[in-house]
Amino acid sequence: MLTRRVAASVEKVPTRLVAVAFDARGPAAVARFWAELLEREVVDEDEGVLLPGDDRQAGLRFVAASTQKVGRNRLHLHLTSSGPEGQRAMVEKALSIGGYHLDVGQLPEEGHVVLSDPGDNEFCVIEAGYGFLAGCGPLGEVACDGSRAVGVFWHQVLEWPLVWDQGQETAIQSPVGGTKLAWGGPPVARKQGRNRQRFDLAAADLETEIARLTSLGATRLADVAGGVEFADPDGNEFRIIGV
Template sequence: MPEATSRIISLCLDADDPTRMATFWAEALGWEIGGPDGESSLRPTDDTGFDILFEPTTETKVGRNNIHLDLTTTSIEDRRDTVDRLIEAGARHVDVGQRGDEGHVVLADPEGNEFCVIAPDSTFLAGCPRLGAINADGTRRVGLFWSAVLGWPLIWDQDDETAIRAPDGTGPIIQWSGPPLMTKTGKNRLHLDIAPPAHVRQQDEVDRLVGLGASRIDIGQGDTDWIVMADPDGNEFCVLTPREPSGPPTWRRSVAPSTRTAVRVGDRRSRRQPRELLAAVPGSSAGCGSRRQNRWWVMPLGLGTRS
């Protein structure tokens, strides 16, 4: 993996009620509530190398998200119990055009964000933790872009569909469903926060990303220590200040707790250090099977038939 690549610090979700959403997704993933953002963030209990942060928003959700999460299951009983448990926690069934015989269940969380509970026989997600995939609408170009940004190899590249995973085979897959793309309506409700290693200047990393096809954008963030960018498909992400190289998990604030204000991506006032990726294991693999064999087990971002 190239030394200068950034790594994922957080998967961020806009939320009307961050605390409620953190509680729901802690139940869904089996992750712990806590970390630098208190009750509005989750830290993994598995080998996932980033946290999840729920950020307050006043923007109304419009249409289907163009990014959703796929949850793995270990058995038919686990899938049934997971669906029942999450519905009791506030989820609901949603119809996004699925046929009904795909083997997965499409749900929405308490704020309407779609996600899939995948069948246990998905070879594509074999070996993945409960958060099996970040499933995104996107072109092949954006899959190649993120592979270069993170230094994650392609584990699928066929028919304009792409997927990447950490080189050590830990954590979730990130995948892009290929065209036709959904119409983007406003800022995405889900985005990634990334950061370069400590020996790379933030501006140098921004310049590298621009060279790969990203662009700087203004969403009203003002004067901040992170930089808001968009990938080649126009999806927002944030480049944080440089972070220490891989090592033991650590949580550190850039300002004192009493002065930190947690608000949405355009208004955040500080950032925290990452939960680090595990050291790479030479010769390890993602343990995933054929994407084509399981394209309906791991749904394209539209979650069903798209017009």
């Protein structure tokens, strides 16, 4: 169920990003972890738990996983830091509420800290002074494996400006700022079954948006409650519902 705040915002643009959805083992527990870490409210839904976002911060949704995790996720979250003490405090807080350190091959001289939430979802706490995420808020970035083509696709879908487009890497951001969505360019990790994360969108005029998404290169996969599931040009599932 969409909150009134989300529903009101949908009218401003044809398609709105409601949340980054995660399949999770024990979605309620994983949602509580993120709610405490990001100081978000918790909204129980029929299918899971929503941590609503706003015009500047992406929402997060957690639903029960139907498949086992295979390999690393195709997207992960980047949290920002106000300073060295802020980064340490964020890491300590995450560890105290169920997170754990993760070795993904990061180098000792790299300033970010790689962690996992209780649902085995990787995320990073970025060092202070990282200019690319300056002013983006606590949830600074949704970092995705993906081609330049898929970054351009999402730029067109959400009508967000391309704020980075260099060397096959792309990033988009709402016109009002906040969380960036970024794609790292090739080589793109091989997709291993259904993704455990996806973008959940909402549209006031669902049929018009279904046609527009198809024209932009989305592949219709299946009808879902209240809407349609698609795949983007890199094969990543996403969902759009009418409101």
